[in-house]
Amino acid sequence: MAIDPLVGTGIASGSQISAAQGSLSELGADYQRFLTLLTAQISNQDPLEPMDSTTFVSQLAQLSQVEQSVVTNSNLEGLSAQLTSVAALAGVGMIGRTVTAPSDQLVLSDGAAEFQYxxxxxxxxxxxxxxxxxxxxxxxxxxxxxxxxxxxSVDWNGLDVDGLPVPDGTFFVEIRALDAQGAAVNTASYARAQVTGMNFDGGTTNLALANGELIQLGLVETIE
Incomplete structure (x- = not known):
């Protein structure tokens, strides 16, 4: 199902920002509690046996490190939301275009088909x-x-092993390759298809193809 990428991105970005703001707010409350406790302890300490300040310095340093981590995570979440938005816009721009992407499907139309490997x-x-x-x-x-x-790129004329025409439809191609020693060589097959829509799945931009497949935007080899 196609969705509006700007709406989807806005929701994700808003939740991320709210989470970061909540962490910073909680951290600020921890600072206040710590300073209140520190002031009370200093005010009530025995002048003849003053408390070791090393502990307080160490705790302040730890709180500062936590604060920096929260701010860094907030910045990374914002950057991730921006990249997601860019990918979504790129996906929208590809609707109606023909792409080459990994696939083992082969669509025979009008007695002709093409695949890549x-x-x-x-x-x-x-x-x-x-x-x-x-x-x-x-x-x-x-x-x-x-x-x-x-x-x-390979063309198939739609004829079977006996030279008879095969009815149009969707078929599957397997590439077999052997090296000089007879060992199998890794292969990957590809298909050309028109992009008909776009959706998101776990933050990943996927393209819906006319052959019924759904592929990740990053796996596209060529665009026409």
Whole structure:
């Protein structure tokens, strides 16, 4: 469900500020209690056996450290709220744009589909397996590019292993890569999809895609 990022951010920022103000108010009350107690003890001390001032200095130093920590936390909370607001505005600006993001989904439309992948290391053999939602293998595309790190794009013509056209729909792609020694190479698949909305989950800005997926804003590879 899409929400107004400014409203959501305002609520979070207000609660954070209230918490910081409450901590500072409580700290101020502790200061007053401490000074009242200190004054009473000094006024009633035995002149012949004065109290050691080291203890009071140590307690004052501890209260000062607590005060600095509260102020620092308050500043960090304010900065976090500002960054959340910036991320929210960036997410709103991406609605309607087409992005490339991590996904194993493959949408076949009008007999054509496209997906991307990236290899974690150099490979000797790379292939893509296209399956239905229940795991049935429809097509294997072999002899794909083997260079590491680059984002490779692959087109699927919508034909199955027998060369017959597959009805439009959503399918799943698995990238398999082996190095020269036959060991598996780490892979990641990507998909291009239009951003249709945005929401928040635990302070994280997520984008809703036309293929039904929800991805974090920070995982977007490219924007068109």
């Amino acid at each position: 990236r290899l974690g290391g150099a490979a000797e053999q790379v292939s893509a397996l296209i399956r239905t939602s229940d795991g049935v293998l429809l097509r294997e595309i072999a002899s794909l590019p083997t260079e590491a790190e680059s984002l490779h």
